[in-house]
Amino acid sequence: GQQLNQSPQSMFIQEGEDVSMNCTSSSIFNTWLWYKQDPGEGPVLLIALYKAGELTSNGRLTAQFGITRKDSFLNISASIPSDVGIYFCAGQGNDYKLSFGAGTTVTVRA
């Protein structure tokens, strides 16, 4: 699989702020997945997207599958301290291999 371009690489956010991160790919994907990984643990699935244009929410999290099928974004609203962690996007194309972004490290300022 290819490496996705995920940005920003890291962010410091104020508790209560809304944050946004995105991933782009040079090729078309059929599936976009967003994971959160805490230190020493495996990634935990947050949101799965299977159709271009799809907008899905999971609590304070919202993610969208870009209409070009080459990008996706994840929003976190009203951030809280437990939102700290590394967020990964993952995309899957016609080769069925899952490609991951390098991750966005989120740190919350109290």
Add this chain to the structure above:
Amino acid sequence: KAGVTQTPRYLIKTRGQQVTLSCSPISGHRSVSWYQQTPGQGLQFLFEYFSETQRNKGNFPGRFSGRQFSNSRSEMNVSTLELGDSALYLCASSREPTGRGNTIYFGEGSWLTVV
């Protein structure tokens, strides 16, 4: 329902040795994938197994191999360990093979340190 279980969680090996890691998928899941995670390279796909057959393989040398048993449990093996093999090895399971719109769940990983 139990999640994806990986053993061992932590291990230290010496260069040149070989290692076997085990993964038990979520009950009812028949697809198991393996990934290597390092700070420099991020998450890299190793291989995927479904119904005891390797469906897909990443760009890793032949020292990395795997297999899946009839009960869907999977093992991966790394022979002739190198220092660069130190990483978190993650197993993921899904009900069907990846690519069919199904959800993929990760285990907590096995931390391998090669000295």
